[in-house]
Amino acid sequence: MDQKPLRISLDDSPEALRAALSQLREQHKHFVNSELALDLTRGKPATAQLDLSNALLGPIDSHSAGTDLRNYGGLDGLPAAKALCAELLGIAAETAQARLLVGGNSSLSLMHAVVSFANFLGLAGQAWSDEKNQTGQATKILCPSPGYDRHFAICEQLGIEMLVMPLTGQGPDMDALEKAAQDHSVKGIWCVPRFSNPSGEVYSDATVARLAALPKIAANNFLVLWDNAYALHAFHDKAPALASIEHEADKAGTLNQVVQFGSTSKMTFAGSGISYLASSETTKQAFAKHLAKVSIGPDKLNQQRHVNLLKDAATAKAHMRRHAEILAPKFNAVLQALDAGLAGCNMGDWSEPEGGYFVSFDARPGLANKIVALAAEAGVKLTPAGATFPYGRDPEDRNIRLAPSFPALEEVQRAAEVFVNCVQIASLEDALSR
Numbered sequence: 001m002d003q004k005p006l007r008i009s010l011d012d013s014p015e016a017l018r019a020a021l022s023q024l025r026e027q028h029k030h031f032v033n034s035e036l037a038l039d040l041t042r043g044k045p046a047t048a049q050l051d052l053s054n055a056l057l058g059p060i061d062s063h064s065a066g067t068d069l070r071n072y073g074g075l076d077g078l079p080a081a082k083a084l085c086a087e088l089l090g091i092a093a094e095t096a097q098a099r100l101l102v103g104g105n106s107s108l109s110l111m112h113a114v115v116s117f118a119n120f121l122g123l124a125g126q127a128w129s130d131e132k133n134q135t136g137q138a139t140k141i142l143c144p145s146p147g148y149d150r151h152f153a154i155c156e157q158l159g160i161e162m163l164v165m166p167l168t169g170q171g172p173d174m175d176a177l178e179k180a181a182q183d184h185s186v187k188g189i190w191c192v193p194r195f196s197n198p199s200g201e202v203y204s205d206a207t208v209a210r211l212a213a214l215p216k217i218a219a220n221n222f223l224v225l226w227d228n229a230y231a232l233h234a235f236h237d238k239a240p241a242l243a244s245i246e247h248e249a250d251k252a253g254t255l256n257q258v259v260q261f262g263s264t265s266k267m268t269f270a271g272s273g274i275s276y277l278a279s280s281e282t283t284k285q286a287f288a289k290h291l292a293k294v295s296i297g298p299d300k301l302n303q304q305r306h307v308n309l310l311k312d313a314a315t316a317k318a319h320m321r322r323h324a325e326i327l328a329p330k331f332n333a334v335l336q337a338l339d340a341g342l343a344g345c346n347m348g349d350w351s352e353p354e355g356g357y358f359v360s361f362d363a364r365p366g367l368a369n370k371i372v373a374l375a376a377e378a379g380v381k382l383t384p385a386g387a388t389f390p391y392g393r394d395p396e397d398r399n400i401r402l403a404p405s406f407p408a409l410e411e412v413q414r415a416a417e418v419f420v421n422c423v424q425i426a427s428l429e430d431a432l433s434r
């Protein structure tokens, strides 16, 4: 920034607001004329993060534990890869081989397959679409929001109705969920339990236990879709841990209806990682039976490469600390800019995540679209307003997801300054128009 950010609060006098607004507009013009091309849209690892895993590109033995890795087969994944992924997901080692499946490069594909199989073919119980045909009631999924747009896109594509559910900062509002799940046309819930996308929250132990028990009051083919995409993605060692849903579901007797997902997309190569799914042995086998119609087996060479690189949870954790060294300064840059320009100014609230890939910003109601448009004008691309809600509709037009991982640190700093300026302009214009 050429100068310190202007500090103005919506509690200041209308004269002060008008004077500040003209300065902010000048600054905006300056940004526009600078022809910036900055992008805070998607949570992609930066090149320096990808470089941490370049050992994956090295030579590899074609055989492992008597298996020719180059050939077809092994639908469930390599045993060594299962053991590794179990450690990453916190799945008990004794049951890992039976309960876990290691797939290809995308956990999103596994999620799409789980929801499609459950809908059209049946996974844990009757197919949702059959039931819909019998009862005439639309199939529904609970969507704690703001949430991950691609979860919502799966539901939209398959014609599954989405019900927006509130988040509390410690996971979804469980009272609301338990009430909603009593309607047996509700067939599932999306969860991103650690460093949630985009709110950054970590589900509390009590929330994990109540979510594990949810199938007891919900339909008998209801699924808890547990997308633990950011299981190991803390910025520091003291970040809150996540309780084991497997443990809680084992206790509650609901494991057939809990499906966990994860991947190494943001640990190694985002396009060439490995993904994993875990549930009870019964549900995993039902999934594998359907999957056998889709694939003759996964890329075992890549699974072995990951076993060689990440080895075990301790090695993976050390690897993730190196990611954190690259990511944390970028998140700090965003938080510092928000703090410098907006703290105590009544123009919005934001998350202060201890891990994950996003900062979630809530503007004053009705302003998110406007802020995103102003930022675009100034050369800063942001995720479209509304994208973090089902159907792309944020009922209050407030939430904006900031993804600072990919650009260089200086670019993140610049983009955050532009963003703050846009929030100030939109908020002042709104306040003065009343």
Ligand SMILES: Cc1ncc(COP(=O)(O)O)c(C=O)c1O
Residues within 6 Å of the ligand: 043, 105, 106, 107, 108, 109, 148, 192, 197, 227, 229, 262, 263, 264, 265, 270, 275
């Ligand atoms: C919550 C969440 N789940 C899944 C994914 C994608 O995972 P994968 O690359 O394994 O398909 C992302 C990527 O941004 C994500 O934020």
